[in-house]
Structures are given as structure tokens and as C-alpha cells.
Amino acid sequence: MTSSRRNGTQRTARSQGGSRRPRSSGGAARLRIPQARIGEPATRHRLLIALAMVAVLALSGRLIWVQGLDASARAEKAIAQRTVTRTIPALRGEITDRNGVVLASSVQRYDLWVNQMQVVDYRKGSKTAKTTGVEAAAEKLAPVLGWSVSKTEKALTGDAGFSYLRKNVEPEVRDAVMSLRIPGIGSDPVADRIYPAGSVAGNIIGFVGADGTALAGTELSFDEELSGTDGKTTYERGAQGQIIPTGKQETTPAVDGSDVVLTIDRDLQWKSQQIVAGAVEKWGAEGGSAVVYNARTGEVLALAEYPSYDPNDPGAADEEDRGNRSISNVFEPGSTGKLFTMAAAIEEGTVTPETEYEIPYEMYFEGERIKDSHSHPDQRLTLAGVLKESSNVGTVQASETLTPQVRYDYLKAFGLGERTGVELPGESAGVVHPPEDWTGRTRYTTAFGQGYSVNALQMVSAVGTFANDGVRVQPSLIAGTRQADGTIRPLGEPESTRVVSSETAETMREMMDNAVDDETSSAAVTGYAVAGKTGTAQVSDGTYTASFIGVAPADDPEIVVGVFVFGLNSFISGSRAAAPAYSELTTFALQNQGIAPTGKPGIQLENEW
Amino acid sequence: MASTTAVHAPAIRPVRGTRPAASERPRLTVVATPKTTGSSMPFTLLCTVIVAATLAALLFLNIQMSDASYEITRLQGQSQRLQEEAQALSETDERLGTPQELERQAREIGMVPVSDPAYIDLDTGEIIGETSPAAQTEGSPELAQVPAEVAVPPAQIYDEPSAYHGMGNEGA
Numbered sequence: 001m002t003s004s005r006r007n008g009t010q011r012t013a014r015s016q017g018g019s020r021r022p023r024s025s026g027g028a029a030r031l032r033i034p035q036a037r038i039g040e041p042a043t044r045h046r047l048l049i050a051l052a053m054v055a056v057l058a059l060s061g062r063l064i065w066v067q068g069l070d071a072s073a074r075a076e077k078a079i080a081q082r083t084v085t086r087t088i089p090a091l092r093g094e095i096t097d098r099n100g101v102v103l104a105s106s107v108q109r110y111d112l113w114v115n116q117m118q119v120v121d122y123r124k125g126s127k128t129a130k131t132t133g134v135e136a137a138a139e140k141l142a143p144v145l146g147w148s149v150s151k152t153e154k155a156l157t158g159d160a161g162f163s164y165l166r167k168n169v170e171p172e173v174r175d176a177v178m179s180l181r182i183p184g185i186g187s188d189p190v191a192d193r194i195y196p197a198g199s200v201a202g203n204i205i206g207f208v209g210a211d212g213t214a215l216a217g218t219e220l221s222f223d224e225e226l227s228g229t230d231g232k233t234t235y236e237r238g239a240q241g242q243i244i245p246t247g248k249q250e251t252t253p254a255v256d257g258s259d260v261v262l263t264i265d266r267d268l269q270w271k272s273q274q275i276v277a278g279a280v281e282k283w284g285a286e287g288g289s290a291v292v293y294n295a296r297t298g299e300v301l302a303l304a305e306y307p308s309y310d311p312n313d314p315g316a317a318d319e320e321d322r323g324n325r326s327i328s329n330v331f332e333p334g335s336t337g338k339l340f341t342m343a344a345a346i347e348e349g350t351v352t353p354e355t356e357y358e359i360p361y362e363m364y365f366e367g368e369r370i371k372d373s374h375s376h377p378d379q380r381l382t383l384a385g386v387l388k389e390s391s392n393v394g395t396v397q398a399s400e401t402l403t404p405q406v407r408y409d410y411l412k413a414f415g416l417g418e419r420t421g422v423e424l425p426g427e428s429a430g431v432v433h434p435p436e437d438w439t440g441r442t443r444y445t446t447a448f449g450q451g452y453s454v455n456a457l458q459m460v461s462a463v464g465t466f467a468n469d470g471v472r473v474q475p476s477l478i479a480g481t482r483q484a485d486g487t488i489r490p491l492g493e494p495e496s497t498r499v500v501s502s503e504t505a506e507t508m509r510e511m512m513d514n515a516v517d518d519e520t521s522s523a524a525v526t527g528y529a530v531a532g533k534t535g536t537a538q539v540s541d542g543t544y545t546a547s548f549i550g551v552a553p554a555d556d557p558e559i560v561v562g563v564f565v566f567g568l569n570s571f572i573s574g575s576r577a578a579a580p581a582y583s584e585l586t587t588f589a590l591q592n593q594g595i596a597p598t599g600k601p602g603i604q605l606e607n608e609w
Numbered sequence: 610m611a612s613t614t615a616v617h618a619p620a621i622r623p624v625r626g627t628r629p630a631a632s633e634r635p636r637l638t639v640v641a642t643p644k645t646t647g648s649s650m651p652f653t654l655l656c657t658v659i660v661a662a663t664l665a666a667l668l669f670l671n672i673q674m675s676d677a678s679y680e681i682t683r684l685q686g687q688s689q690r691l692q693e694e695a696q697a698l699s700e701t702d703e704r705l706g707t708p709q710e711l712e713r714q715a716r717e718i719g720m721v722p723v724s725d726p727a728y729i730d731l732d733t734g735e736i737i738g739e740t741s742p743a744a745q746t747e748g749s750p751e752l753a754q755v756p757a758e759v760a761v762p763p764a765q766i767y768d769e770p771s772a773y774h775g776m777g778n779e780g781a
Contacts, residue, residue, distance in 0.1 A: 102703055107696055171693035196703035198764030243681065245674035270708035270761055277760035278752030306760070313765040522751060526725050527738045580751030587724070596728035597738045 082236045082244070089191060090228030093257030095205055095218055097266040098299075098479055102196060104205050104219070104311070109192040110174035112165040116158040118184025137182045144176045145169075168192050193219075195311045200270045203324045204262065204303055204424065204477060207311035216314070216322060218260060218478070221423050225481050228257035259482035263299035268292060268592045272304035272585055279565055279581035280306050286543070286567025289326035289456045290581070292589050293560045295464030295551075298473035298494040300422070301559070301589065303457070323426050326456040329566060330430040331545040333416075333459055334537030335390045335574070337449020340462065341399045342387060343508050344410035347500040350401035353384040353511055356609045357394045368441050370396050373536075373573075385607030388515040390534065392448045399447035404435035407446065413499045414462040415472055416454045421495070423478045430454040450537060456547075460562035463533070463549045466512070467557035470505035472497045513554040514605040523579035525586050529554040529602035532582065534574030544568040546577035552586050554602060558595045561586045709763040 066074065095104035122137045123129040129136060138153035145152060145166055155165055165185065169177075174187050193208045206217015214223040231254030236247025243249065272290045280288040292302040305325050309317030345351040359379040362371035372391050379389070386394030399407060412418065417432030430453040438446060445451040454462075457475055465472040473496045480490040500508075512531030516523050523532050532550025539545055549562040563578040563585060704710060727740035 101706070105703070107700065108693060170697065172697060175690075175693075194700070194766055195764055196700070196766075197707045198709065198766075199761055200708060238675075238678075243678050245678045267708050274755070274757065274760045275752065277755040281753035281755050282751065308761070310762065310765045316765070576751070584752065588722075591723065591726050596730070599737060 079236065079248070082238075082247070083234060084237045085232055085234045088231040088233060088251075088254040090230050090254040091256040092191065092193065092208075092212070092228070093226040093481075094259045095226070096259060096261050096482075097201070097264045097269070098262060098301075099265065100261070101266045103201055103262070103264075103266065104193060104195050106191050107194055108171055109168045109190050110171065110187040111167045111190050112169055112174065112177055112185065112187050113162055114156060114160075114165045115162060115184035115186075116156060116160045119156045119182060121183045137180075137185075140180050141177065141182065141185075144173065144180070197266060197270070198310045198312060199308045200266060200273065201262070201264055201303075202308050202311045203305045203322070204264060204269075205311055206425075207314045207322075217311075217324075217424060218262065221425050222260045222478070222481075225260055226257045229255040231255070261479040261482055261488050263294075263301065263477055263479045264303070265301050265592060268589055269302040269304060271588045271592070272302040273306060273308060275581050275585045275588075276304045276306040276563065278584075279563065279577065283546075283565060283568055283572055283577050285565045285569075285577070287321075287325055287329075288566060288581075289324075289329070289562075289564045290585055291326055291457055291460040291560075291562045292585065293457075293460045293464055293475060293562070295461075295467035295473065295557060295560050298461075298476050298496075299479070300457070300475050300477050301593070303477065324424055325566060326564070327420070327422060327424060327427040328455070330428045330453040330455050331539055331564075331566070332452065332537040333449040333454050333547070334535035334545070335449055336459060336463070336533045336535030336547055336549055337452075338387060338390065338395045338447070339466070339508065339512070339533055340411055340414050340416070341395055341407065341447045342383060342511070343466070343500050343504055344407055345398050345401055346507055347410075347504045348402060348406065351383055351398050353382060353507060353605055355383045355398070357381050357383070357386055357391075357397050359386070359389075359391050359394045361393075363393045363396070365396060365400070365444050368444055370444050380609050382606050382609055384511050384514050384605035387511050387533070388607050390515075395448045396444045399444070404438050404443055404446075408432065408435040408438075410499070411446075411452065413472075413497065414465060415458055415497075416462060417452060418458070420455075420457050420461055421474050422457060422476065423491075428455055430458065449535060456562060456564045459547070459564075460549055460560055463551065463562070464560040465499050466505045466508040466531075467551045467560050468505070469502040470498055470500040472499050509551060509554055509557065510603045510605060512551065513603045514607070516550065516554075516602065518602040521579065522575055523548055523550055523582050525552060525583055525590070527597040528552050528586075528590060529598070529600060530586060531557075531602075532579075534579060536571065536574050536577075538571075539567075544571050546572055546574040548574045548578035548582040550582055550586065552590060553595065553598045553600075555600045556598050559586070559589055559593065561589060704764075707763065709757065709761060712757060 092106040094102050094106070096102050119137050120133040122134070123132045126132065131139065134153055134156045138149050138156055141147075141156070142149040142152040147155075155163075168190065169187075177185060178187060191212065193212070195202065195205060195207075202217075204217055206215065206219040206221075208214050208219050214220040214226070219226065231252045233249070233251040235249045236244040238244050272292060276288040276290045279285075288306045290302065290304040291300060293300055303324065303326055305321070307317070307321045309321050314322055342351070346353075357380075359372070359376075359381050361375050361377075362369055364370070370392055372389075372393055379385075379391075381389060381391065381394055383394070383398060385391075386398065411432050417430045419427050419429045432452040432454075433442070438451070442451040461472060461475045464475075474494040476491070476494050478491055480488040483489050509531045512533055513529055516530050516532050518524050518529060523530060523534075530550050530552040531554035532548055535545075535547040535549070537545050543566070545564065545566050546568055547562065547564045549560065551557045551560050561582055563581040565572075565577045565581075568577060721743050723740075723743060725738065725740050727736055727738040729736055
């Protein structure tokens with residue numbers, strides 16, 4: 001009722017302004033009055049406000065939803081669209097020689113690829129071009145790639161979406177190719193490993209596969225140090241690939257691999273390989289090794305093999321030529337083994353260089369016939385003479401002053417039949433049987449280097465004991481890893497073992513010096529006194545191994561050089577097959593290492609009595 | 610029509626309440642012109658200038674940043690090119706410095722390996738060892754004369770195809 005009355009009043013008021021509606025509407029008309037909507041501005045306001053509020057609420061709700069609740073997912077999606085992550089490849093460390101000369105390095109190369117379906121568009125719209133498409137592209141590309149036009153055309157023709165055009169091209173070739181702007185041709189950066197000196201020290205360095213996996217040599221044994229850790233960079237990228245400056249950037253730098261420094265001298269290594277090649281080819285042998293060794297530090301200055309291989313193209317060589325014969329090839333040392341028998345006996349005090357022996361051509365020991373390498377009338381030799389003449393009969397007589405167990409202990413102490421511990425894969429230790437197994441002949445043959453097997457590096461290291469005053473130092477090929485500041489971090493002190501006394505070592509050097517005539521020996525080195533011993537032994541397959549191991553200068557030893565010639569078809573003594581190479585190599589090594597002559601002539605001992 | 614509105618408004622308002630009729634109030638009152646405290650123009654201008662300056666500064670900074678970003682991209686490209694150039698030069702250096710190449714070049718100009726070096730003791734001035742004029746020696750007859758390219762061949766990577774006629778980008 002209230003409302004109706006109010007309405008009534010309202011109507012009255014309005015009527016003053018002159019309503020168009022007739023006043024005499026009657027009872028029914030009165031009931032319809034509330035329908036007069038024009039009279040409700042307040043309600044309209046409220047309605048509008050409510051509508052606006054709803055709209056604002058909806059919008060702010062959406063805002064909160066987008067910005068607040070759903071924000072992270074959407075933002076992530078957007079960022080993901082413009083964010084790129086690139087791997088920063090770590091550069092593999094270099095392998096250098098002892099003087100820092102690079103033997104293996106990683107370089108930037110590119111793989112060129114082609115989308116053959118796009119090449120047809122080359123110069124399509126050009127009015128001046130005589131030829132277009134594949135033909136024109138091939139003409140431009142051929143000289144850059146160093147190919148014939150027809151070969152290039154063939155490579156560009158087809159319907160392959162992706163095929164490699166040429167792999168491992170140098171950056172300048174890639175730049176030249178890309179500057180031609182041939183549609184469909186692109187390039188990917190790759191790291192390649194190159195060995196500038198080729199086969200020089202190839203056996204020591206080893207090689208990596210096409211994908212950069214280390215497969216042999218130092219590359220393999222020092223893979224951990226050489227290969228660094230890849231880094232990565234994440235940034236938001238604009239349309240042209242530029243970095244959006246306000247975007248989030250994160251960079252983890254790559255840690256490049258360390259450089260590995262060898263103890264090898266590249267020039268000496270090269271010369272050694274040449275000399276070994278000469279010795280092997282001269283006698284038609286299967287192969288050869290040479291070791292140049294610093295007995296005081298244990299550093300191997302050269303470890304040469306022939307035949308060798310080029311680590312840039314390892315597939316071109318036989319697998320057996322890719323290893324290191326000097327550590328993988330085990331053989332009976334032969335006469336060089338007499339040195340250890342005599343050193344043991346001298347150290348034990350049972351003999352001296354002057355001890356006198358009667359030497360027939362052949363002699364029986366408990367029914368076993370031992371004979372010398374060549375027939376001779378009965379001789380009266382001192383121990384020094386026995387070594388010089390390399391008499392088996394005399395050596396066995398000297399060895400019989402010791403028990404097999406003592407001799408065995410000395411052989412082991414000299415490091416024979418044990419891995420040298422040199423940092424290369426594929427070392428064969430050889431075998432020295434325990435004295436219980438020295439039955440029958442073995443008891444006597446072990447005195448002159450037969451009946452046990454060794455590798456070349458073991459032998460050089462063992463003879464090095466005499467050069468280093470009776471202390472054997474573990475041979476090493478790795479000087480260390482190069483630190484960021486350029487200093488070399490050594491791997492640690494090499495293991496050293498005292499085998500014989502300093503006096504015994506000196507006596508042995510004198511006897512070895514006596515064995516090499518300064519004037520007449522094929523092992524002689526002009527201007528220097530050298531001490532050495534030849535060796536020849538038959539291998540089970542019927543071939544012979546000839547060797548010469550020597551120390552120079554004899555009175556002040558600096559380097560030990562061993563030359564080994566494997567797979568000789570007939571008996572060729574070490575003095576013919578290996579000693580000339582020893583002489584050449586030692587001459588060069590002494591020059592290369594700057595070792596001046598001591599000016600002292602070689603020592604002559606009484607060989608006969 | 611303005612007068613009509615003026616008439617209407619007071620007519621409605623009083624009805625809403627339970628107050629006495631509006632007729633008690635004077636219908637119209639003369640009010641003083643609201644005193645303006647000077648023009649609002651300077652303030653508006655100031656605001657506009659601040660906004661414009663902020664926008665300009667922001668724009669400038671953004672331009673600077675993207676310029677720097679493009680510059681970085683350009684310099685990275687340049688650095689890459691220079692690195693590649695340095696690499697190419699060091700590769701050439703390494704190739705020319707290999708023992709094989711040095712020996713070949715030394716022999717070409719008539720040099721021979723020294724067979725009997727002499728040393729000078731710097732303390733005493735004494736000459737150690739005897740030397741003689743270098744002779745074109747043939748090496749030890751006890752060793753086979755293996756050609757240098759066979760004994761220790763140069764690295765395979767340097768065997769570039771002979772049909773290589775420059776980089777192809779000259780005169781392009």
C-alpha cells in the first residue's frame with residue numbers, strides 16, 4: 001500500500017509538469033501505475049553500477065587468474081618460445097711434447113650439408129643469369145670445394161631434404177661456400193682432432209674416432225684430463241637471433257680440457273722412427289722399436305715404432321701397426337739378459353770382473369748341453385771377457401755361483417716380467433717363471449736371457465739401472481698436465497727401486513764399456529765412450545729378435561738407448577742388425593739433448609788370462 | 610528548457626523524504642562564481658612532461674640495450690672470424706714446423722745433418738770434440754736408406770686435392 005500511495009503522490013507531482021497521460025484513468029489504470037518505469041532512475045543507477053561491478057569483477061578475476069594463479073604456466077610457455085639453450089663445447093686439450101710443441105690439437109671444422117630440394121631456387125628470379133638452379137650452383141660451388149662441376153652437380157641433384165655435402169671443411173672454405181648464398185646449403189660446426197706431425201709419435205699419441213671418442217694411446221689413457229666439461233648458455237632470443245637484453249641469461253662456461261705434456265722430444269722421436277725404419281728395411285724384418293730413456297728421471301725421450309701409422313688416418317694402417325711394439329711385443333731378451341746375471345753375482349760378491357773362466361765351445365751342466373753362439377777353440381776369459389765375447393758357457397758358470405731363487409729375485413728387482421707402469425694402454429708384462437719351474441735347461445738358459453720374456457721398455461729401464469747408480473726408475477711418458485697458468489703439474493714422483501749398489505752399477509758400466517770398442521764396434525759413437533750389450537734370441541715362431549741396449553756417455557751416463565729389430569728371418573746378431581742403428585740414434589740423441597763429450601776414452605779391461 | 614529542469618528538480622527531491630514541502634526554501638540562490646586558483650594548465654603540462662620524459666628515457670634505454678645487443682652479436686661474429694683466422698695461421702705454422710717439412714726444406718737448400726758436433730765450454734773456453742766441414746754424407750751403410758716420405762710420412766691432412774683453385778670468393 002505504501003508504494004501505491006507514493007506512486008500516487010509521485011504522479012500528482014509529475015502531473016504538475018504536464019503529463020501526457022489522462023488523469024481519469026479509473027481503478028484499473030491506477031493498478032497499472034507501477035509500470036511507469038520512467039520514474040526509476042535510482043534503480044537504473046544501481047543496475048548500471050551492478051553491471052559495471054560485475055564487469056570489473058569479471059575482469060579483475062581474470063586478471064588475478066592470468067597474473068596470479070595461472071601466470072607461471074603461461075609465462076613459462078612464452079619464455080620457452082623465445083629461449084634458446086646452446087651448448088658451449090669444451091675444447092679437448094692438446095698433447096704436446098716436452099718442449100711444448102703441439103702433437104695433437106683440436107680445431108674448428110664445419111660439416112657442409114645440402115637440402116637438395118631448395119637448390120633449384122638458386123638465381124631463379126635473376127634476369128642476368130645465364131643458368132639457374134642446380135647447374136648454376138654447381139658451377140659456383142665446384143671451384144670452392146675443389147670438385148669437378150659434374151661431381152658437384154651430382155651432389156646437389158636429388159630430392160633429399162638433408163645430405164652431407166662435405167665433412168670437416170676448414171672455416172675459410174665454409175665461409176666461401178656460405179657467401180655464395182645458394183639456397184638449401186648450410187653448415188654445422190664440429191670439432192676435429194689434427195696431428196700436425198702425422199706419424200711422428202703417432203703410436204704414443206693414439207687417436208680419436210670421428211665422434212671424438214678416444215680410441216688409443218695417450219688420447220685414451222688420459223681421456224679424462226684431455227676432455228673438458230661442456231658448458232651451456234641460455235638466453236632469450238629476438239627475431240634476428242640477437243640476445244634480448246632484458247631477458248634472463250644464464251651461462252655456464254665450458255671447462256676446456258687440460259693439455260697433456262709428454263716426455264717425448266718430437267725431433268728425437270722423428271729421428272728415431274727414421275733410424276728404426278732404416279734398420280728394419282735393411283734386414284727385411286717385420287718391425288722395430290727404439291727407446292731413448294733418461295735413466296735418472298725415468299723420462300722416455302723417444303719411443304719409436306716401425307711400421308707406424310698416421311693418427312690423422314688410422315684406418316689406413318694395419319691394426320698391429322697402431323700399437324706400441326716396445327711395450328706390447330714380448331720376447332726373450334737373449335744375450336742382453338747376461339747383464340742381470342752378472343750384476344747379481346757381482347752384487348752378491350761371488351764373482352768380480354777379473355774372475356777367470358775356462359770357456360770351451362760347449363759344456364755340460366747336469367747333463368744339459370750349453371754351447372756358445374759360434375764355434376771357437378777353448379778360451380781363457382775373465383768375466384769381462386765373457387761379457388765382451390757374449391759367451392753362454394761362461395755366463396752359466398758365473399750364474400752357478402748363485403741359487404736360482406737369488407737370480408729370480410734379481411730378475412724381478414730389475415723389473416722384468418712386470419708391467420713398467422708406463423701410461424699407455426696395451427702393455428704386455430712378459431713372464432719370468434718362478435725358480436721352482438726352472439727345470440732342466442731353463443735353470444741355465446735363464447742365465448743368458450732365454451726362458452723368460454720381457455718387453456723392450458722393460459729391458460731399457462732395467463739396463464738404465466746401471467746408468468742410474470743401481471736405482472731403477474719407473475719409466476714415464478707423461479711429464480704432466482699443463483695448468484691454466486702455464487705450469488706443468490707432474491703426475492707424481494716416479495717409483496724408484498734400488499736394485500744393486502752404486503759400486504756394482506759402476507762395475508757393470510765398465511764391463512759394458514769394455515764390450516764396445518771405441519774404434520771398431522758398430523755401436524761406437526764418435527767422440528763418446530759408450531757402454532752396451534747386444535742381444536739376439538729366437539722367437540717361438542722361428543724368427544729372431546736382435547737388440548742393442550747401450551748407455552752414453554759411459555763414464556757419466558745421461559741417456560740409455562735401446563734398438564730392437566723384430567721378426568728377422570734368420571739369425572742376424574744384434575751387433576749387425578741393431579748396433580748401427582744404436583750408433584746413429586745415440587749420436588743424434590746426444591746432440592739433441594746437448595750432451596757434450598766427456599773427453600774420456602772408453603775403458604779397457606783384461607778380457608783374457 | 611533550463612528553467613523547466615530547475616523547476617523539476619526541487620519538486621522531486623523533497624518528496625523522497627518525509628520533510629515538509631519544498632516551498633519553504635527559496636527557489637534560487639545566487640552563488641558566487643567559484644574562485645579559480647589560477648589555471649590548471651601548468652600542472653597538466655608538468656605531468657605530461659614527466660610522462661613523456663619517462664617514456665623517452667625508457668625508449669632511449671631500450672634502444673641502447675638492443676643496440677648493444679646487436680653490437681654484441683656483431684662482435685661475437687667478428688671474434689669468431691678472428692679466431693678462425695688465428696687457427697688457420699697456427700695450423701700453417703704447425704705444418705711448416707713439423708720435422709718432416711723442416712728436413713725437406715733444409716735438404717732443398719743444401720743443408721746436411723751434422724755428424725760430429727763440437728762444444729765450447731763457456732767456463733774455460735775449451736773446445737770439446739773435434740769437428741770438420743759438413744759433407745754430403747749418405748748416412749750409415751749399415752742402415753737402409755728409406756726415403757723420408759716413406760719412413761716417416763708427413764701428416765695425411767696436408768694432402769689437399771690438387772684441383773683446388775682458390776677460395777672461389779674472389780671477384781664474386
